[in-house]
């Protein structure tokens with residue numbers, strides 16, 4: 408990332424949307440053999456939101472985006488670029504960004520999706536930032552949105568307790584000021600570990616449709632233990648690397664907004680960085696893991712609860728299927 412630019416990209420608006428239907432741990436214990444106590448102690452999750460049957464990823468994303476555009480003091484017609492991080496697009500194609508463009512009445516601007524699982528939002532912000540600095544787009548709409556309930560195997564207690572639905576959005580704006588907004592960013596991936604967290608459906612192209620359904624190949628498959636270990640290692644390393652790259656010490660970080668997957672992963676990150684949990688934004692107890700939506704939902708909540716002030720330095724770190732990871736340091740305007 409160039410440090411020489413006289414321009415910066417800032418977050419000028421935030422918004423989020425979560426469906427009204429709440430699924431508690433007790434509700435889940437009626438569907439699979441589990442308990443509130445097990446889920447809470449292993450993950451920190453108490454409940455998650457589930458989208459309505461006909462509520463799509465682009466519906467949730469449009470609601471979040473509409474809030475973000477309003478919060479930025481802009482109109483849909485001001486948006487010059489739309490990028491959506493999601494693994495649960497409304498359709499295989501067209502992309503979800505195009506549906507959002509239509510729903511919000513945004514002009515005929517570039518619109519596309521990025522698939523980087525739970526790292527999807529940070530990947531998407533970095534792609535938008537780079538395009539803004541090189542091509543001059545003034546305002547970009549960047550969204551993380553997921554309807555994970557449609558790819559969750561509701562018969563598998565090892566995964567179905569973890570995930571939820573929702574959307575978070577930001578408006579990014581190009582400003583004539585150096586070293587504000589997004590200060591530093593990193594992204595990485597390791598395809599060697601792609602099998603431990605995936606929806607394997609397409610890989611088994613020779614498999615009959617009925618067998619795909621029987622083996623739930625169209626749903627999330629995960630080796631939880633393996634994912635957990637790598638998540639801790641990669642989240643910690645990404646955070647350490649980005650602070651070093653940005654030449655910022657852990658004490659200078661006002662708030663950490665981590666991907667909301669598991670409280671124990673976040674506690675490990677807190678210990679590794681020497682940043683107390685009081686400086687972490689956590690809402691996974693109420694939403695579970697919403698993949699690409701998790702960081703922008705948490706960001707919006709932190710902003711609306713007054714936990715983010717002008718001048719604050721914020722660290723965001725994510726990890727997800729792929730395996731992918733990403734981190735970002737932001738100076739809030």
Ligand SMILES: CC(C)(COP(=O)(O)OP(=O)(O)OC[C@H]1O[C@@H](n2cnc3c(N)ncnc32)[C@H](O)[C@@H]1OP(=O)(O)O)[C@@H](O)C(=O)NCCC(=O)NCCS
Pocket residue numbers: 440441442445446449450525564565566568629630631632633634635638668669696726727728
């Ligand atoms: C999924 C996760 C919570 C499981 O916790 P864990 O401590 O690793 O638990 P294990 O997988 O070792 O399972 C321990 C036992 O609990 C059982 N178990 C699994 N899910 C359960 C549930 N929902 N309720 C009750 N028991 C459960 C297992 O069957 C196992 O029983 P056994 O010892 O009789 O075989 C944990 O591995 C995790 O969070 N991994 C990361 C997942 C993640 O974040 N994915 C998204 C990344 S973006």
